[in-house]
Each structure stands twice: as C-alpha cells, then as structure tokens.
Amino acid sequence: MFEKGLLAGKRILITGGGSGLGAAMGRRFVELGAELVICGRRLELLEDTAEKLRSDLGGKVSAVQCDIRDGADVDAMMDAIWREAPIDVLINNAAATFIAQTEHLSFRAADAILAPTLHGTMYCTLAAGSRWIEARRKGVVLSILSTSTITGRAFTVPSAMAKSAVLAMTKSLAVEWGPKGIRTVAIAPGAFPTAGASGQLRPEGRDENWASRNPLGRPGEHRELADLASFLISDSAGYINGEMVVQDGGAHLRSSGAEDLLQWTDAQWEKQRAARARS
Ligand SMILES: CCCCCCCCCCC/C=C/C(=O)SCCNC(=O)CCNC(=O)[C@H](O)C(C)(C)COP(=O)(O)OP(=O)(O)OC[C@H]1O[C@@H](n2cnc3c(N)ncnc32)[C@H](O)[C@@H]1OP(=O)(O)O
Numbered sequence: 001m002f003e004k005g006l007l008a009g010k011r012i013l014i015t016g017g018g019s020g021l022g023a024a025m026g027r028r029f030v031e032l033g034a035e036l037v038i039c040g041r042r043l044e045l046l047e048d049t050a051e052k053l054r055s056d057l058g059g060k061v062s063a064v065q066c067d068i069r070d071g072a073d074v075d076a077m078m079d080a081i082w083r084e085a086p087i088d089v090l091i092n093n094a095a096a097t098f099i100a101q102t103e104h105l106s107f108r109a110a111d112a113i114l115a116p117t118l119h120g121t122m123y124c125t126l127a128a129g130s131r132w133i134e135a136r137r138k139g140v141v142l143s144i145l146s147t148s149t150i151t152g153r154a155f156t157v158p159s160a161m162a163k164s165a166v167l168a169m170t171k172s173l174a175v176e177w178g179p180k181g182i183r184t185v186a187i188a189p190g191a192f193p194t195a196g197a198s199g200q201l202r203p204e205g206r207d208e209n210w211a212s213r214n215p216l217g218r219p220g221e222h223r224e225l226a227d228l229a230s231f232l233i234s235d236s237a238g239y240i241n242g243e244m245v246v247q248d249g250g251a252h253l254r255s256s257g258a259e260d261l262l263q264w265t266d267a268q269w270e271k272q273r274a275a276r277a278r279s
C-alpha cells in the first residue's frame with residue numbers, strides 16, 4: 001500500500017508499545033523504515049517485543065521502562081532518548097480503562113484511569129514538544145483516542161473524559177505548535193480486539209454480538225490501524241493538523257458501544273464487583 005521507505009529516517013517513540021495496538025503500529029513503522037523506541041512499565045514485555053521486531057524485520061528497536069504517570073520518569077526517558085538522538089514522532093498510545101458503574105468508583109479508581117490516560121499523555125507531549133521547540137526541530141504527535149470523544153461512553157467515564165481532553169489538546173496544539181513545525185493528529189479507533197481492551201472492557205467475555213452491531217459486521221484489524229497511523233505521521237500527511245480520524249467501521253454512528261452493559265442487572269454488576277474483589 002505504501003512506498004517501502006515511507007518512514008525512513010524517522011525515529012518514533014510509542015508509549016505502551018510493548019503490547020496490543022502499540023506493538024502493531026511499531027511493527028508497521030519498522031517495516032516502513034522507521035527507527036523505533038517503545039516504552040511501558042513492563043520491561044520484560046518491551047524487551048520481548050523489541051527483540052521480535054529486530055529478529056523479524058532487522059530494524060533498530062529499543063525498549064525503555066517508563067511509567068508515564070510520573071513526570072520525572074518521563075523526563076528521564078526523554079533525556080536518555082535524546083542523548084542518543086531526538087525522536088521525530090511521538091505516539092501517545094498508553095492508556096488504561098475498566099468498566100464500572102460510575103457511582104461505585106473511588107477517587108483512587110478514577111485517578112487510576114486519569115493518571116496515565118490524561119496526565120501521562122500530557123507529560124509525554126510536553127516533554128517531546130518542549131525539546132523540539134528548543135531545538136527548532138519539526139515533530140509529529142499522534143494520539144490514540146476513542147469514539148467516546150464523540151459519543152461519550154457509559155460505564156467508562158474517566159476514560160471518556162481523558163480521551164476527550166486529549167482531543168482538546170490535539171486541536172489546541174495544532175494552532176499553538178503548528179507555526180513551530182509540530183503537527184498534532186489523532187485516531188479514534190472502534191473495537192480492535194486486544195488482550196488489554198477485551199480483558200478490561202468485557203472481563204467475562206459477555207456481548208459476543210457486538211461485531212454484528214457494527215455496520216461492517218467485523219472488528220478492526222490491527223494492520224488497518226497501523227496503516228492509518230503510518231500515513232498520518234508520514235510527510236504525505238504534512239498538511240493534516242489538529243484532526244482526529246475515526247476508524248470504527250461506522251459503529252459510532254449507530255451506538256456508543258456500551259448498550260449491552262445498560263442491560264446488565266444490579267445482580268450482574270454485583271457479581272462483577274465481587275469477581276474483582278476475589279482477583
Ligand atoms: C473489545 C470489545 C470492546 C467493545 C467496545 C468498543 C469501544 C472501545 C472503546 C475503548 C476505549 C479505550 C480503551 C482502552 O483504554 S483499552 C486499554 C486497556 N488496557 C489497560 O487498561 C492496561 C492498563 N491497565 C492498568 O494499568 C490497570 O489494569 C488499571 C490501572 C486499569 C488498574 O490497575 P490496578 O488494578 O493495579 O489498580 P490499583 O490496584 O492501583 O487500583 C487503583 C484503584 O482502582 C480501583 N480499581 C481497579 N480496577 C477496578 C475495576 N475494574 N473496577 C473498579 N475499580 C477498580 C482499585 O480498587 C483502586 O481503588 P481503591 O484503592 O479505592 O480500592
């Protein structure tokens with residue numbers, strides 16, 4: 001679909017690049033010639049992913065342990081990366097979510113989602129952007145959001161709040177940092193099954209019918225998201241700034257994705273809380 005060297009010469013940091021969609025994007029970026037840095041909290045997972053990419057594709061891939069909820073950790077990671085070479089692209093992919101009736105969320109539970117998804121994303125964007133601006137370098141920030149930025153989403157309220165805030169960041173910085181050579185763009189994926197998303201959003205595997213409610217009758221393929229991301233960060237998309245591209249098969253036009261949970265009885269929610277308390 002793309003020229004082989006579409007991303008040649010680009011050094012890209014993917015937060016949460018050790019698993020799921022982050023790993024899928026990383027693979028595609030390396031195939032297209034990019035140099036990759038992936039970060040997350042689980043170093044072993046990151047090292048395994050990086051090693052697999054190196055052995056499969058022969059590219060340059062490195063792994064850094066970083067908890068993006070901690071600003072000092074983010075700064076230390078960026079300093080270490082910059083000591084080797086600056087990045088050209090930041091992918092804000094790391095995030096957290098779980099389903100819960102909102103009135104049962106403790107403040108700590110809300111913070112468990114807001115801290116990585118909102119604050120961590122802001123820290124990474126600030127850390128990369130300030131370095132680019134100081135060095136008068138160009139850059140691209142691509143944030144992986146959600147269609148909850150359009151519809152809201154019942155039972156994952158802190159995630160919907162955080163993703164909407166990052167969309168506001170994307171639009172605001174397009175104007176503020178565009179003149180400095182930095183583009184900010186976003187993708188709103190629909191359902192792209194990953195162990196992380198399925199485990200958090202449908203922990204008991206309920207709602208097998210969600211695919212049939214999608215206008216295209218299927219979930220997204222990781223490769224499809226990785227291709228869209230590759231285009232958006234490439235120079236071919238150099239005039240796209242401040243935009244969020246929805247990639248959900250048209251699902252948000254029918255529903256927000258939480259309708260099955262609205263049918264849950266109090267007993268089912270009680271069971272959900274009890275199962276979590278046991279785990
Ligand atoms: C695929 C089918 C779906 C169809 C729908 C389509 C639409 C999809 C739209 C999706 C949008 C966004 C998706 C994603 O973000 S997917 C990514 C999912 N991946 C992750 O979440 C990975 C990262 N996760 C984590 O780091 C942890 O799992 C998490 C932070 C979420 C929880 O970590 P942990 O359990 O270790 O947290 P703590 O022990 O520190 O607890 C902190 C407080 O939070 C409370 N808590 C934790 N889990 C729950 C829960 N499930 N329900 C309620 N409360 C919870 C916990 O009790 C602590 O609070 P208290 O101290 O007050 O008890």
Ligand SMILES: NC(=O)C1=CN([C@@H]2O[C@H](COP(=O)(O)OP(=O)(O)OC[C@H]3O[C@@H](n4cnc5c(N)ncnc54)[C@H](OP(=O)(O)O)[C@@H]3O)[C@@H](O)[C@H]2O)C=CC1
Pocket residue numbers: 015016017018019020021022039040041042043045066067068069092093094095096116120144145146147188189190191192193194195196197
């Ligand atoms: N899959 C889907 O259907 C959808 C996904 N999305 C978005 O796509 C992105 C990827 O999700 P997905 O691949 O499905 O799920 P994963 O759970 O696989 O990805 C989340 C990644 O974020 C990392 N992460 C979480 N917390 C932190 C932290 N504090 N510091 C650093 N890294 C962290 C995790 O690594 P570690 O635990 O090692 O830190 C993990 O690699 C997310 O932004 C999600 O909201 C949006 C809509 C739908």
